[in-house]
């Protein structure tokens with residue numbers, strides 16, 4: 014039973030393959046019937062909708078681009094992007110869950126893991142039977158994770174891990190944490206399993222944003238990590254940043270979903286709300302706002318599609334991904350704010366999705382590299398001058 | 404056992420329908436089409452039955468190339484094969500049923516699922532007509548279905564209650580909402596569907612006995628009237644409902 018939220022001013026639909034459209038429409042149906050009707054309540058109660066995890070797994074929404082032999086769909090990056098867009102049209106928290114599971118847990122295990130690690134973890138993560146998290150950020154090292162203090166020390170049969178991570182999505186609920194720590198001064202990825210002695214993951218409370226998503230601290234006190242839990246092919250901060258590129262790509266698409274939800278709500282409201290003699294949509298200032306929104310949505314859609322096509326040809330640079338993440342998050346937040354204005358007082362109510370999206374987008378603009386950091390990344394690329402110490 | 408499911412391709416229930424320039428068909432511009440919602444229950448029941456008892460499932464749709472989208476969706480949900488009976492002309496329900504019955508016979512399907520009605524023309528007869536043409540048993544508007552050997556037990560919705568029915572194969576079952584919870588197509592299913600071939604055949608031709616002579620939109624809604632906002636308005640409201648609207 015479809016009610017597809019097709020916001021497509023430039024007939025971008027015609028550039029999609031049949032499978033890509035099917036993925037979008039299937040996830041769209043799922044979000045319309047299973048997410049939108051319940052999400053305000055979960056957001057309000059600061060709860061993640063756990064019951065959706067097996068369904069997301071069954072549909073194949075974790076590790077979409079990874080090989081079928083590990084239980085994944087092996088689809089292209091555009092299909093992956095469209096799925097993220099539809100999930101985030103529901104809520105950024107749900108998309109964050111899928112991003113972390115896919116781009117920050119399954120991708121590093123697939124890319125840096127050995128065959129045993131892949132065979133053991135990937136099929137279970139694909140179905141959602143196991144949940145993962147990604148620990149890079151620390152209390153004192155956010156934009157410059159290279160300064161991290163979490164470190165591992167070689168001991169008999171494995172490593173001893175010490176340190177702390179902060180702001181870790183899914184931390185408390187994860188069965189496995191992909192933790193980045195220095196070993197002899199070089200960053201490596203480790204798989205830390207739930208329940209390992211000395212490892213705690215308390216939830217962080219009091220968020221005004223991403224309330225339907227679990228965010229946690231990870232604390233490691235002399236945690237013994239067996240040799241086989243080191244990701245053998247990870248080496249240096251670059252490995253961690255490769256994961257971020259995957260996740261940022263998903264975010265660039267995801268936030269277009271938030272944009273669509275806000276625009277759609279504002280447009281419908283403006284057409285029906287009458288003030289003075291006519292609907293507010295009939296006033297030029299409102300029209301300017303709506304035109305701004307649809308124009309930015311269209312630009313973001315085109316940016317994403319070309320980025321996805323480049324990524325499928327292995328031609329997407331991390332700076333390309335930075336541009337889409339930076340632009341789309343900023344515009345999504347702007348659109349949410351303008352949409353809120355159009356709804357006037359109603360804009361602040363949870364009867365409409367706008368304020369929830371707006372609050373969520375504050376996190377989305379910050380995580381996976383802040384707006385400023387992406388500016389510096391692209392700035393260095395085009396000028397040749399790094400404006401921050403590498 | 405071979406299980407067939409007949410699916411129709413209908414305008415999205417969320418789309419606005421306009422009448423075409425001929426005054427007797429709908430305007431196709433800007434319309435998006437979906438799998439007939441009741442047929443999704445039929446697809447799900449076919450899949451569940453196959454998962455339980457084995458066998459093979461085939462989806463059959465009558466219409467143009469556009470119907471392939473609906474057949475692809477059935478394949479992506481897990482149906483094994485798909486047949487498109489090609490025809491682009493208007494057909495009445497009996498003519499549709501004749502073409503479907505012809506294909507079901509060719510397929511040798513013993514159990515056939517339909518939606519209880521197609522939400523485009525709402526005639527609610529194609530399943531029953533097909534059963535009659537095939538000489539199969541038929542249970543319509545089914546909300547619960549079970550199969551045990553040759554024996555079929557169904558629950559169907561009737562006005563103000565439920566009816567329990569027993570019958571046997573071969574049979575046609577028409578699905579009502581509540582029969583099951585249709586699954587979402589999985590991404591793996593979508594990839595698998597991409598590799599499958601939709602078999603195209605010309606649809607059996609037959610005469611129409613029913614003709615649409617005109618279509619009209621319902622009269623536009625009159626503006627509402629606010630009589631009051633608290634209990635004091637009730638007597639006035641009752642009076643208007645009784646005397647003007649004549650509904651009580």
Ligand SMILES: Cc1cc2nc3c(=O)[nH]c(=O)nc-3n(C[C@H](O)[C@H](O)[C@H](O)COP(=O)(O)OP(=O)(O)OC[C@H]3O[C@@H](n4cnc5c(N)ncnc54)[C@H](O)[C@@H]3O)c2cc1C
Pocket residue numbers: 113147148149150154155156157179180181182183222223228376379380381382383384385386389400401
């Ligand atoms: C809800 C949520 C979930 C998260 N999930 C995860 C997760 O799963 N895993 C994980 O590892 N991390 C996660 N993070 C952390 C996130 O990636 C960091 O918050 C982010 O990298 C920014 O770090 P910071 O908050 O320490 O800010 P800081 O780095 O302290 O930055 C503060 C401000 O200073 C600016 N700034 C910093 N350096 C410069 C500079 N050189 N030039 C100009 N401006 C600069 C920043 O742009 C920002 O505006 C999450 C964060 C949130 C909010």
